[in-house]
Amino acid sequence: MKSSALAGLVFLVAVGTAWADTDPQSFDAIEQGRYLAEVGDCAGCHTEPGGKPYAGGLALATPFGKLVTPNLTPDRETGIGAWSDDDFVDALLKGRGHDGERLYPAMPYPYYTKMSRDEALAIRAYLATLDPVRNEVVSNQLPFPYNIRASLAVWDWLFFTPGRFQPAADKSAEWNRGAYLVEGPAHCGVCHTGKNVLGGDETSHALQGGVLQGWFAPNLTGDGHSGLGGWSVEDVVEYLETGRNRVTAATGPMTEVIVNSTSHLRAADLRAIATYLKSRPGQSEAPKAVADSEPAMRSGKAIFIDQCQACHSPSGTGLSKMFPALKDSASVQSQNPANLIRIVLQGARAAATDAAPTAPAMPAFDWKLSDDEIAAVVTYVRNSWGNAATAVSSGQVKTQRKALAEEPD
C-alpha cells in the first residue's frame, strides 16, 4: 500500500515536471489544457448566454455587486491575445491581472493556485487555439467602496494562500488526485463551502455546504445525515457523469457544472473526486423527526398523495435516474431547506447528458399551493419514511417566494 502510494507521488511529481518548457504548439499540452479548462469549467463563467464560448461577458451577481467575466479568447485588443505567459500565469495562479491589479476573488485563483505553472501554460496553449472574438468587457462594475481594488490586498492577506498542491504522503494516489482536483482546478468549495462576511471560505466548515443564488449547495463531506455518507463512490461518479443516479437528479446551478464540466471528465478522475469527498469529515446530528400526529404532517401527507406521489412514489423512493428519491435523501433532510422550498415553488429541471439524455422536470407549484400547503408538504417529506429534519414554517416559504419573485431571471 505504502509503496504504491509513494509510486503515485512520484508519478504526480513526474507529470508536474514533464512540462518544464511548455510548447504552445504541442498537441499534448493543448489537450492537457483543454481538459483542465473543462475540469475548471472556465467556459461556465467566461461565456455569456448565447455568446461565443470563452468570450466573456457573463454578469456575476456577487454579494458585493456586479462583476462581468473577461474575454479569454486570443483577441489582442479585447481578449488575452496580447498577454505574456507570465501575465497569464500570474492571473490564474496569483490573482494578479496583466496590469498588475489584483483580481476579484470571484475568479477562483485561491483554488487555481494549486496548479503548476506548466498546467497554467497548457490552459493558455489551449485558449490560444480558439478563434479570437472581439468582445469588449468592463469587468469591474462594483459600487464604491468595493470597486477600489486596493482593498483586495487585505482580502488576499486574510484568505489567499498561494502555492501548489502538496500531496499527503499517508494517502493513496487516488485520494491525492481527488484532493488536487477538488481543492484545485475543479474549485468545488467556491459553492459548497460557506462564506464569511468578506466572501472568504469558512475553512473550518470546508465543503459542508454554502448558499449561492438562492440555492443551497449541499454538504459534500462524508457526513451520513446530510452529506455523501449514504452514497457509494459509484453513486457519486454516476451523478457527476450523467446528472443523476439511483437516488437523485441534479438540478439548479449544478446542472451547468455537470453538463459543461463533470460529464466530460475521465472516470478515474471522477472516482478520485468521490474518494476524496467521502473522506472529508463532517458530522451532523439527525434531529428528532416531527411526529406524524402534527397537523402539518397530516395535511402534508394529503398534499403529497395528490400532488407528488405519482412521480416520487408513495414510499418516497422515486424512480431511479428519473425522479429523485425523497427517502434517505441528504438534500431533502438538509439543515437548510432552501432548495426543497425553491423546487416546490419554481419547479426544477434535471441535466441532459449523453448517458441520460432526457432532462425530466418537476413543474412549478407556486400558483397551485399556498405558503401553508408548501410548508406542510415539505415538512412531511423531510420527516417521512425514516427521514428526520426540522419542520419548515410558512414564513420561510413566504420569504423565499418573495425573494424569487424579485430575482431577475
Place this chain on the structure above:
Amino acid sequence: MDGAAMMSAASSARKLPQRDVVIIGLGWTGSILAEELTRAGLDVVAIERGPWRDTATDFPTTYAQDELRYHIRHELFLRPAQETMTFRNQPSGTALPIRSWGSFMPPNGVGGGGVHWNAETWRFLPSDFQLRTHLTERYGNGIIPADMTIQDWGVTFDELEPYYDRFEYLCGTSGKAGNLKGAKQAGGNPWEGPRSRDYPTPPQPQPYGPTLFAQAAKEMGYSPFPQPSGNLSQAYTNPLGVTLGPCTYCGFCEWFGCGNYSKASPQTTILPSLLRRPNFEARTLCEVLQINLDRSGKRARSVTYVTTDGELLEQPAELVLLCAFQLFNIHLLLLSGIGKPYDPGSGEGVIGRNYSYQTTSSVDAFFDGKNFNPFVASGAIGMCIDEFNGDNFDHGKLGFVGGGYMGAVQTNGRPIQSTRVPSGTPAWGAEWKKAAAKYYLGSYEAATHGSCYSYRDSYCDLDPTYTDGLGRKLMRITFDFHQNELRMSEYLTDRLAEIVQKMGPSHIDKKPRKGPYTITDYQTTHTCGGAIMGTDPKTSALNPYLQSWDVPNLFVMGATAFPQNAGYNPTGTVAALAFRAADAIVNQYLKDPGPLVRI
C-alpha cells in the same frame, strides 16, 4: 394570395444552403427517420408546422389533466383556420369546409399524433398484408364487392416483423406475446403473426372491468389477452438510452400529452437523444407550401416553406421525406403536382386513391352493485379478443369481409365526455343527473375496432371552390361507409354484446356503426390511404419501401400508404413501415440513389 400569386411568390423565396435531407413534419415518422438518418451521418433538417412541444414545459402534471382545455377546446390540435379540408359523403354531393374538427383530430406540433394518442400499439395480421390474394384464394373472387378496391401491400408480415420489433423496443411496449417464432404462448394473442421475441415490458395490471370481460370471454371459449400498450407497466430505458417512467393510471392519454414520461411518444423515446446530434436541426412554426421538382419532373430539389412572420424560404435537399399527418401528405402531393391525381370515373391515377378510415362500434353496459373505478385508467389498458379480426373467422356465409379486435379497454373516467346513462334516460334534467350519478362507477363501455376497406368512390382530390389562408386549394375528402363495413360492424357488435351480457349487467345498449359516415362525431383519427404502397405504379403511388414511383428521392411516410385499413390501431404499422423505409434508405438508396424497385 391566390394559387398563382403564391406560386410566383414561392419562386422568389430566399434560398437556403443545401442539406442532405429535409423532413416535412416532426411526428412519429419524422422523428424515427431523423434519428436513423442522423445516426447514419446525414445532415437532416426537419420542418414542422406546429410549435415545439416538450413534456416538462407543455404537459406538466400540475395542469395536463384538463378535459375542457385539451379535449373540448382541442388545445393540441391543428386549428382549422390554419388548414382544413372539405368533405362530402358522395361524389355527387357538394363538399363543404370542416370548420371544427369532429370525426378525427389532425395533430399539430412536434411529436404529432404521438403526443395525444392512446398508445394502443398493435401489429396487423399476416393476412392483412396480402388481403386481396388471401381472400381470393380462400373464398374465390366473388367475395370481394365489385367497387371494393382492396390491394396487397407489397410487403409481408415476416418482412415487416423486425421493424415492428424495433418500434416496440423503442417504446418499451407493455404486452404479452401470443406467438413466439411460431410457438403459441398462453395468455397472449394466439392470432398474431410469429414474433421474434416477447414485448420489452410485461402487460399493465388489469383493472376490474377488463378482468370481468376476460373471464366472460374465456368462459365462451375465446382467448382474451392484454392489449399491447405504449403506456408502460414499468420504467424502461430504450436502445437510445432514453428512459420512460411507469404509468400512473391517471386516465388522461388520448387528447392529452403525458406529463409523467410514461406514454411512448417522440418526446419520451427519441427527441432527447436526437437533439444532441449536431447534424440535426428542427425548424418549428414553419409550414411547407410545396415540394419543388427539377425540370425533369422526376427529382425533388427543394421544399418551399413560410415562417409565422410570412417569410418565404426554400430549402434544397438531396432527399425529401414527407412525414406529415396522412391527410396533409396527400394534400402536399396534390399541390406539388407529384404523381397522377386519382380519377374515380376512370379509376386511374394514384394520388388520393383508396382513402379509408376505421369502423368502430361499442356496447354500453350498466351494472347494479358493481364499481369499476373508471378513473383508474390508461389509454391502452384492457383485455381484448381477436377471434373476429381480419380473416380469423369464416366469412363464407356472412355477407361481408373484414373484422376487428374487441374488448374492454379502460381509457378514462373523465367527467365531461365519459359519463354514460342507459338508453331511455332523458338527455338533461334531474333524471339524467340521477342516472349519471348512479352509473358513473357502475357502467362500462366495451368496443370493437373494425377494419375499413377501400372503395372506388372514396378518395381525396383538390377542392374546386375553397382555398386556405395561403391561397392554396383545400383538399376534398369524399367518403362514406359501405354496406360491407356496416354489416361487419353489426356482426362484431352482436358478438361483443354476447360477452358483455355474460358480465352480468342490468342493461346494455348496442351501438353498431351506422351509415352514413358523419364528419362531426369523433370516432378515431385513423384516416388512411390516399398515396398507397404497392407493386404496380398504375395502382399505387409508392413502392414497398414508401418511395415515390414518380420521384425517387421522395419518400412518403404514414398511414397514407395503407391500401386499406385493418381492424387495429395503425401506429404500430405506420412506425414499422417507417423503420423499414429508413433501413432501405441507409442500406440501399444511399449506395445507389435511384428507384429501389424497378419495373
